[in-house]
Amino acid sequence: MKFVYDFHEGNKDLKDLLGGKGANLAEMTNLGLPVPPGFTITTEACQQYLRHGTQVDGLSSEIDEHLATLERAIGRRLGDSADPLLVSVRSGAKFSMPGMMETVLNVGLNDESVDGLSRQAGGNDRFAWDSYRRLIQMFGKTVCDVPGHEFEDALHEAKTAKGVTDDVQLDADDLRALVGAYKKVFAKHTGHEFPQDPREQMDLAIAAVFRSWNADRAVLYRRQERIPTDLGTAVNVVAMVFGNLGSDSGTGVAFTRDPATGEQGVYGDYLSNAQGEDVVAGIRNTLSLADLERLDKKSYDELMQIMATLEGHYRDLCDIEFTIERGKLWMLQTRVGKRTAAAAFTIAAQLVDEGVIDLDEALTRVTGAQLGQLMFPRFDLSPSPESSSPDSITRGVGASPGAAFGEVVFTAARAVEVAAQGRPVILVRRETNPDDLPGMIAAEGILTSRGGKTSHAAVVARGMGKTCVCGADEMEVGRDSFTVGGHTVREGEVVSVDGTTGRVYLGEVPVRPSEVVQYFEGDLDPANANDPLVAAVHRIITHADEKRRLRVRTNADTGTDAARARRFGAQGIGLCRTEHMFLGDRRELVERLILARTDDERNGALAKLQPLQRADFLEIFREMNGLPVTIRLIDPPLHEFLPSLEELAVRVAVQHEHGRRVEHDEKLLAAVRRMHEQNPMLGLRGVRLGLVIPGLFAMQVRAIAEAAVALAAEGGRPRPEIMVPLVGAVQELETVRTEAEKIIAEVVGESPVEILIGTMIEVPRAALTAGQIAEAAEFFSFGTNDLTQMAWGFSRDDVEGAFFWRYLELGIFGISPFESIDADGVGRLVKIAAEEGRAARPGLKLGVCGEHGGDPDSVHFFHEVGLDYVSCSPFRVPIARLEAGRAAVQSDGSDHR
Ligand code: PEP
Numbered sequence: 001m002k003f004v005y006d007f008h009e010g011n012k013d014l015k016d017l018l019g020g021k022g023a024n025l026a027e028m029t030n031l032g033l034p035v036p037p038g039f040t041i042t043t044e045a046c047q048q049y050l051r052h053g054t055q056v057d058g059l060s061s062e063i064d065e066h067l068a069t070l071e072r073a074i075g076r077r078l079g080d081s082a083d084p085l086l087v088s089v090r091s092g093a094k095f096s097m098p099g100m101m102e103t104v105l106n107v108g109l110n111d112e113s114v115d116g117l118s119r120q121a122g123g124n125d126r127f128a129w130d131s132y133r134r135l136i137q138m139f140g141k142t143v144c145d146v147p148g149h150e151f152e153d154a155l156h157e158a159k160t161a162k163g164v165t166d167d168v169q170l171d172a173d174d175l176r177a178l179v180g181a182y183k184k185v186f187a188k189h190t191g192h193e194f195p196q197d198p199r200e201q202m203d204l205a206i207a208a209v210f211r212s213w214n215a216d217r218a219v220l221y222r223r224q225e226r227i228p229t230d231l232g233t234a235v236n237v238v239a240m241v242f243g244n245l246g247s248d249s250g251t252g253v254a255f256t257r258d259p260a261t262g263e264q265g266v267y268g269d270y271l272s273n274a275q276g277e278d279v280v281a282g283i284r285n286t287l288s289l290a291d292l293e294r295l296d297k298k299s300y301d302e303l304m305q306i307m308a309t310l311e312g313h314y315r316d317l318c319d320i321e322f323t324i325e326r327g328k329l330w331m332l333q334t335r336v337g338k339r340t341a342a343a344a345f346t347i348a349a350q351l352v353d354e355g356v357i358d359l360d361e362a363l364t365r366v367t368g369a370q371l372g373q374l375m376f377p378r379f380d381l382s383p384s385p386e387s388s389s390p391d392s393i394t395r396g397v398g399a400s401p402g403a404a405f406g407e408v409v410f411t412a413a414r415a416v417e418v419a420a421q422g423r424p425v426i427l428v429r430r431e432t433n434p435d436d437l438p439g440m441i442a443a444e445g446i447l448t449s450r451g452g453k454t455s456h457a458a459v460v461a462r463g464m465g466k467t468c469v470c471g472a473d474e475m476e477v478g479r480d481s482f483t484v485g486g487h488t489v490r491e492g493e494v495v496s497v498d499g500t501t502g503r504v505y506l507g508e509v510p511v512r513p514s515e516v517v518q519y520f521e522g523d524l525d526p527a528n529a530n531d532p533l534v535a536a537v538h539r540i541i542t543h544a545d546e547k548r549r550l551r552v553r554t555n556a557d558t559g560t561d562a563a564r565a566r567r568f569g570a571q572g573i574g575l576c577r578t579e580h581m582f583l584g585d586r587r588e589l590v591e592r593l594i595l596a597r598t599d600d601e602r603n604g605a606l607a608k609l610q611p612l613q614r615a616d617f618l619e620i621f622r623e624m625n626g627l628p629v630t631i632r633l634i635d636p637p638l639h640e641f642l643p644s645l646e647e648l649a650v651r652v653a654v655q656h657e658h659g660r661r662v663e664h665d666e667k668l669l670a671a672v673r674r675m676h677e678q679n680p681m682l683g684l685r686g687v688r689l690g691l692v693i694p695g696l697f698a699m700q701v702r703a704i705a706e707a708a709v710a711l712a713a714e715g716g717r718p719r720p721e722i723m724v725p726l727v728g729a730v731q732e733l734e735t736v737r738t739e740a741e742k743i744i745a746e747v748v749g750e751s752p753v754e755i756l757i758g759t760m761i762e763v764p765r766a767a768l769t770a771g772q773i774a775e776a777a778e779f780f781s782f783g784t785n786d787l788t789q790m791a792w793g794f795s796r797d798d799v800e801g802a803f804f805w806r807y808l809e810l811g812i813f814g815i816s817p818f819e820s821i822d823a824d825g826v827g828r829l830v831k832i833a834a835e836e837g838r839a840a841r842p843g844l845k846l847g848v849c850g851e852h853g854g855d856p857d858s859v860h861f862f863h864e865v866g867l868d869y870v871s872c873s874p875f876r877v878p879i880a881r882l883e884a885g886r887a888a889v890q891s892d893g894s895d896h897r
């Protein structure tokens, strides 16, 4: 196996093997762009290292060869004390994980070569000793787990001793002394001296980067971003170039378009006389690219040209890291850049306009999750009758859009604590670093006083789709309060942050629907919206609708929800849960039904419920006129409609205590006791209820048929589908069907109403006997909530809070199977049922109505399996439409049925 690739040997399509950074460095090298020479150690080497915990066989000799090539290319040798080659050792996984893993810079320096470096830098002692102390610090922390604060303390002492406040005020002698102090810290913690052999430094750094794949924050980030746990990271060994050699040097980050809005034109941050990660760390406020044009026109022009080349080559927004070493521009990284949801849509549409990509490809450039983000509400800043519009207290860079409010907290730990108590928080920091990740995940929004659109906070927040304002530099951030413009805001006080405009407000600002939701509601005409985002969403989702094979229905059980879903593009109702119609003031009727001792009592209750149900159905049929409406007969255990056993028992006991007897309560208690079940989810519910309580399903079927006939009489076109829940055997369905058909025939008579009868497939046995069940069903709808519950044996009401965190931690699954379909297990049941059902009854209609119907990954799965439709909540309908379109253009085009 080959473990090491020279930059000349790789290309951008080898991300699995070389990681994103390595693959793109290779691509840039091959494009002839100025990339410092280097090589990449593969993710496979990392996987082997992590599996066996030892050095990988053969790796060392491969590194020897590639190092020799690198030394020849640059004309310097690692460890040459007179003229040393220094390298950086950088992590780089397949998926970008900003700042989550390790990097060691300046590898190759030791007590002798530090002088050689000084000579290389034209006698710049200060630079050489500063580079050396940075190496010991980074190497100590990353490779040997020396606590970072010990180095910071030593640096602080050096500054105090000299009476200065800034690192740059330390001269070469101070830094030489600091190197001595750092070495002591190093030896104290590791029990040995700082390694002087450059090759040993390099090997240890490589192993540390491998190990950093499993660092806590990297594990957490992967879980958050659904990145598989077993990929490993590649390691890039690159000849060092220095942005900290003086005012003709510097380092920067840039985007070929604005990653926040998608606006055309380059965007970037530059720091002169700085090294490595200083820009991303947000340590100093940065200059813009326009400033760079002023400072160094030649490098700026070359950079612009390279950025145009990269955009043309990748046909997408690229972000880059570059360094200028004494007027010479070097490219240190590029990738197809992360962007906000809004930018993803606008850029995709722009690229279509520019003729760079077609609409099919535009569909692959956006996701349902991004569309979901665009549907979040915005702040409503218009004055109301009660109050004028709120004034913002300060403004920073709108780095990741959204509208968030919450209690101000100043540490990641406190953010996690308060959020765990169910209260929204805004994490306020001077700048964030990778250790803040748990707090950033817990927070509704992030606010920093330093750094630009490319700071750590901005990049990570954008990746997570979290609201972020950064670089609000009027703010003074303290330990438990911040002050700005005469306001002091203490921990626990509420602020609102607008990630689009960058504005910060005191208190909670009310919100209004986003423009994208207004568009879906039909309140905003995309042709006249004058909003490139709405126009882009319209264009792309229209194309998705043209391309998709899957139809999209909604889960709705009121007329209002049905109407909204229809405006959002739903093509019918896939699940109307009738039990929701039995609550409120109807609960009493249900109680009477349950408590009935005689047929007369029961029929009395049913007769009262029936007209109410008929009116419910008629309203929904009207809203969905012409479209199919699947109504599920009542599903949950009846005791859900009764008071809790504990409460009732206490009430009756208290009545007895006071010598009173309330007959109604006693009857109710007896009924609740009678019906109490240990496992109600596996008990008397679904079709079983219909078979046990005479007249219950019949009442519902009659109400459905009568409502349909009524709409037809009005000239409408009702398309009801009656769905029987929790069927496990065809005999159950046949029994219900026989009774239902009789009622339907009676009610419908000559009316032109057609009513289908089908079943949910949500019990594993139903999936496994789908061939038999299809004989009695005109359609199947997969209830993947119960199917997941029963396939895994996971109580859907308990497990997610109880122990899923451990399963996620152990990597047993990367995401809850209740959220995204477990393709191997539950998905297999779906596949078997779909195939066997269709074999038994060609043309059998197949859909899904569990929560998975609106989950992007699951939608792709259902497309592949060949279902006819997915059904999801109204707000997820546009997401499912988009994902179904994406699935259609991404799959191989063959029909899997
Ligand atoms: C299901 O089980 O997937 C389903 C849609 O039914 P419910 O969630 O109502 O049990």
Ligand code: MG
Binding pocket: 725, 762, 783, 785, 786
């Ligand atoms: Mg169910």
